[in-house]
Amino acid sequence: MAGGTLHRPDGTDDKYTRGVVGVHTGSDAYPGAAVLGVSGAARTGAGMVRYTGPARDAVLRQRPETVAAEGRVQAWVIGSGTDPSSRSDAETDTLRGILSGGLPVVVDAGALDLVPVLRSGAAGEAPWIVTPHARELARLRTAAGLDPAIPADLAGRIAQATETAAALGVVVLSKGADTVVAEPGGMAVTVAAPTSWLASAGTGDVLAGCLGAVTAGVAGRRGRATGSEHLDGARLLACAATAAWLHGHAGAAASARLAGHAADGAPDAPILALDVADALPWAVARALAAV
Ligand SMILES: NC(=O)C1=CN([C@@H]2O[C@H](COP(=O)(O)OP(=O)(O)OC[C@H]3O[C@@H](n4cnc5c(N)ncnc54)[C@H](O)[C@@H]3O)[C@@H](O)[C@H]2O)[C@@H](O)CC1
Ligand SMILES: Nc1ncnc2c1ncn2[C@@H]1O[C@H](COP(=O)(O)OP(=O)(O)O)[C@@H](O)[C@H]1O
Numbered sequence: 001m002a003g004g005t006l007h008r009p010d011g012t013d014d015k016y017t018r019g020v021v022g023v024h025t026g027s028d029a030y031p032g033a034a035v036l037g038v039s040g041a042a043r044t045g046a047g048m049v050r051y052t053g054p055a056r057d058a059v060l061r062q063r064p065e066t067v068a069a070e071g072r073v074q075a076w077v078i079g080s081g082t083d084p085s086s087r088s089d090a091e092t093d094t095l096r097g098i099l100s101g102g103l104p105v106v107v108d109a110g111a112l113d114l115v116p117v118l119r120s121g122a123a124g125e126a127p128w129i130v131t132p133h134a135r136e137l138a139r140l141r142t143a144a145g146l147d148p149a150i151p152a153d154l155a156g157r158i159a160q161a162t163e164t165a166a167a168l169g170v171v172v173l174s175k176g177a178d179t180v181v182a183e184p185g186g187m188a189v190t191v192a193a194p195t196s197w198l199a200s201a202g203t204g205d206v207l208a209g210c211l212g213a214v215t216a217g218v219a220g221r222r223g224r225a226t227g228s229e230h231l232d233g234a235r236l237l238a239c240a241a242t243a244a245w246l247h248g249h250a251g252a253a254a255s256a257r258l259a260g261h262a263a264d265g266a267p268d269a270p271i272l273a274l275d276v277a278d279a280l281p282w283a284v285a286r287a288l289a290a291v
Helices: 033-044 055-060 091-098 114-119 134-143 154-168 203-227 233-260 271-290
Strands: 019-025 048-051 075-078 105-107 127-128 169-176 180-183 188-192
Touching: 019 033, 019 091, 019 203, 033 048, 033 055, 033 203, 033 233, 033 271, 048 055, 048 114, 048 233, 075 091, 075 203, 091 105, 091 114, 105 203, 114 134, 127 233, 134 154, 134 169, 154 169, 154 180, 154 188, 169 233, 180 233, 188 233, 203 233, 203 271
Parallel strands: 019 048, 019 075, 075 105, 105 127, 127 169
Antiparallel strands: 169 180, 180 188
């Protein structure tokens, strides 16, 4: 699963070959989502996380290694912790600029509304991974002229994600206990979460950051190897599946750790989103050990 998408740095690497993630998320209403996404990206092993959104102070308090300045980026994360109904025109212009920049973009939560607007009638594919939960996917499908009904079973969710990916020309990561990833060419992968303690506020923000880091890393290494950092749908699908796996296993590891590996065998405990971010290095180590 992690073969080709994760990489143990060696003596030839620097922070740019390891991937720079640009995170433009959060708002006055939801600064925590920015902290969670930046933490998810940093803990997945990004070479650098740049943060360009409005929650700078909160982000730097939690993660002082974050670079809060514009500069080179290999993949973006946008939308987490934002509400399109209160977005300013200037902010919409900023998001449109990121989306039209040609780099991979993880599009979450409050930026999802821009995807059908920009992709309707557009030719080819865009290097974007949209990360809706069930209700956000229904909204996205309504805006794209597709049936918004939430499917009753996994087969229906796979068909729905595949259809959405083809219609919009983007990769779709449909969140839930089973995360379904589909790309515009028709390939789809399902990643089952090993724990449902993940169903708590903010874990999706951590996933978006984790996915940004995996994607930036793949783009950075591809750029060094081939001179082009472009990632097609199949590569973006592999990044998304890897991030879903890392996120799920980080959640399970955090849950087991917080249960204290109790002598009576109690295997798991509630987790918070930041616990998931903090356990991501363990999941990366486990995935790399399996390559
Ligand atoms: N600490 C923070 O700052 C956090 C900020 N968050 C942000 O809060 C904003 C609103 O997020 P919401 O997800 O509540 O927004 P939505 O407006 O999409 O969700 C609201 C409604 O959607 C339904 N819904 C939510 N998740 C669902 C699911 N998985 N399946 C089916 N229906 C579902 C529920 O009925 C809920 O009342 C987003 O921008 C998000 O990024 C959240 O991520 C939580 C943590
Ligand atoms: N029942 C569940 N079992 C396992 N994982 C779940 C379950 N429900 C949600 N998740 C995962 O938790 C995360 C929730 O993300 P999201 O709905 O965006 O929440 P938030 O916006 O609060 O971060 C996703 O990664 C999703 O796949």
